[in-house]
Amino acid sequence: MEKNRFIHYGLVLTLIASISAGILSVVNGATQKVIKENEKIAVNAARTLVLPKAVSFDEEATVKVDGLDFIPGNGDNGRPVGYVVTVSEPGYAANIDFVLGIDRRGRVTGLNIIGSQETPGLGSKILDLEWQK
Structure with missing residues (x-):
């Protein structure tokens, strides 16, 4: 009698876990497209901030150099005014993701950190615009 109860509980738990996994899979599939679109919007906004002359x-027309993708930013006339590159480098706690703008002369025109999981306090100051300047 005791053995049948454990089998019953095991089957019920397996059924609940299977249903939960199925629901999570459906929700993940439905939200994955929205998450990617939001990431793309955030990166494009950061590109505009770091290379303001680009429209x-x-x-x-991406240029690959040392494993990085430099994307040309075009001005009003359709000609490149500089390049933007998205970089992910290790920080203390996790990777720091940022977008860097470079003009045609090779000068840095801007930096925008788009993702960081640094520790609160000292490490999280990299998200402050004053620190980035």
């Missing part, structure tokens, strides 16, 4: 970014 559009031509991902088709």
Whole structure:
């Protein structure tokens, strides 16, 4: 009698776990597209901040250098005014993701940190715009 109860509980727990996994899978599939779109919007906003003279970014004309993708930012006339690059480098707690803008002369035009999980206090100050300046 005792053995049948454990089998019953095991089957019920397996059924609950299977239903939960199925629901999580469906929700993940439904939200994955929205999450990717939001990430793309955030990166494009950061690109505009770090290369303000650019009105559009031509991902088709990406230049690869040392494993990094430099995307040209085009001005009003359609010609490149500089490049933006998205970089992910290790920090203390996790990777720090940032977008860097570089003009045609090789000068840094801006830096925008788009992701960081640094420790509160000293490490999290990198998200302050004053620190980034």
